[in-house]
Amino acid sequence: MTNNETIVALATPNGTGAIGIIRLSGPDAITIAASVFKGKDLTKQPSHTIHFGSIVDGDIILDEVLVSLFIAPRSYTRENVVEISCHGSAYIIESIIKLLIKKGARSAKAGEFTLRAFLNGQLDLSQAEAVADLIASNSKASQQVALQQLRGGFSSQLQSLRDQLVQFASLIELELDFAEEDVEFANRDQLKKLILQINRVIRSLISSFELGNAIKLGVNTVIAGRPNAGKSTLLNALLNEERAIVSHIPGTTRDTIEEVLNINGINFRLIDTAGIREATDAIEQIGVARTMEKINQSAVLVYLFDASQITAEELKSDLESLQKPGITMLAVANKIDLLTTQTNPLPDFRTSGLSDFLPISAKEKLHIDDLKQQIYSAAIKDKLTGDETLVTNIRHLEALQKTEEALARVLDGMDTITSDFLSMDIKQALHYLGEITGAVTTDDLLENIFSKFCIGK
Structure with a gap:
């Protein structure tokens, strides 16, 4: 991979808008921009300045623009970078990009600007991936997690672990040079203490993936129950809009309906x-099968039952059949608006084994806010404090798991295997840690990561 070419791409979304930003990066970025810019001589201007003028193709003015200059290494890619802010006409943008390509630039590939930032040492690999996560973030929490990783919180934690391991690896390598003299430079007790400490951090990072992935992708929350329990009415109440068809006829919902809250x-x-x-019938059978499939994939299960109709025995049967490992179930008693008189009180469901449930009325929107907070607590509880490191990337998770396995081999063989085998296991652990930050890379790995970026970033 070489950076001797100057690349160009639209950095703003495709389509007509008020403004489009065209980005150039590379050794000739300023020279190429200057060759089509009518205004100040861009090659003589300082970094981090903005200049008004026109983009011209010979005698033809394509647009009036603002040009921002970022001179290497003080730029996103650590190369010369020019950003041309033009009007958002698709025709104007296409014309300017074609002109810049004619003057010597080439079209950027997906993620190539961020790839150059990584190759030039501006970002490590986990920070580069956080750029894509930040662009894709669709909630405050996912934005905060991506931003924390972009700022290097995850990287600095891993680098500290790696530096300590490198020190011991060096001492063990030194032992190999004096193998015939049977000397020991790396204190085995200190090495064991370090590995146990590193493993605690790695296990904490591995266990954070479930929460981190949920924040990144959204928490799967299934509303399930018997027909006519009010599931669709509850969905509408939670969303505060008429999203699902509601009917008193049991079995109205035949397929799953998904929305984000x-x-x-x-x-x-x-x-x-x-x-x-x-x-x-066959259609309803498919619907019920899909329900069970969605329940198995959920993180939170809201089991809704009609408190005015269900018996304790039926409730107990439902709870036993729906309880799954790894799924947090919330029992919610619906239609309490029908149970407000002394002659028709809320039943005692304790004989079903249910000690705690939330009474609501989806129709009247009673206690819906309480349910929202229970859903939140079931998924997040006190796990999210705002400054912790969360693993959100499956590639990082797999590398951490392999690191843990390599360190386990070090611990198992510390008193029984020779220094050369001990060194190999430590190097394996260093390799997997290095894969996360990009200290260890291959062209295939980089292509796979950056091909998922948008063009222009």
């Missing part, structure tokens, strides 16, 4: 499902 900065992917019962 933001609670306290976290996106929850609400899934309204078909009622769970013995299906009366």
Whole structure:
């Protein structure tokens, strides 16, 4: 991979808008921009300045623009960078880019600006990936997690671990040079203490993935229950809009309906499902099967039951059939507006084994805010404090797991294997840690990561 070419791309979204920003990066970025700019001589201007003028193709004025200059190494890519702010006409943007290509630039590939930032040492690999996460963030929490990683919180933590391991690896390598003299430079007790300390940090990072991934992608939250329990009405109440068709006829919902609800900065992917019962036809049977599939994929299950109709025995049967490992279930008693008289009180469901449930009325929107907070607590609880490092990338998770396995081999063999094998296991751990930050890379890895970026970033 070489950076001797100057690249160009539209940095703002495609389509007509008020403004479009065209980005150039590379050794000839300023020279190329200056060759088509009518105004001040851009080659003689200082970095971080903005200049008004026109983009011209010979005698033809294409547009009046603002040109921003960033002279290497004080730029996003650490190369010369020029950003041309023009009017957002698709024709104007295309004409300017074609002109810049004619003058010596080439079209940038997806993610190539950020790739150059990584190759030039402006960002490490995990920070570069955080750029894509930041662009894709769709909630306050996902934005904060991506921003924390972009600022290097994750990287600095890993680098500290890696530096300590490198020191011990160097001492063990030194032992190999004096193998015949049977000397020990790396204190095994100190090495064991260090590995146990590193493993605690790595396990904490690995365990953070479940929360980090949920914040990044949204928390799968399924609303399930018997037909006519009010699931679609509850979905509408949570969203505060008429999203699902509501009917008193059981079995109205035949397929899943998915919508996003933001609670306290976290996106929850609400899934309204078909009622769970013995299906009366083939279509309903498919709907019930999809319900069970969605339940198995959920992080939070809102089990909704009609408090005015269900018996304790039926409730107990439902709870036992729906309880799944790794899924937090919230029991919600609906239609309490029908149970407000002394002659028709809220039943005692304790014989079903249910000790705690939230009474609501989806129709009257009673206690809906309380339910939202319970959904939030079920998924997040006190896990999110704002300054912790969360793993959100499956590539990082796999590298951490492999690091943990390599360090386990070091611990297992510390008293039984020779220094050369011990050194190999430590190098394996260093390799996997290095893959996360980009200290260890391959062209295939970089192409796979940056090809998922948008063009212009």
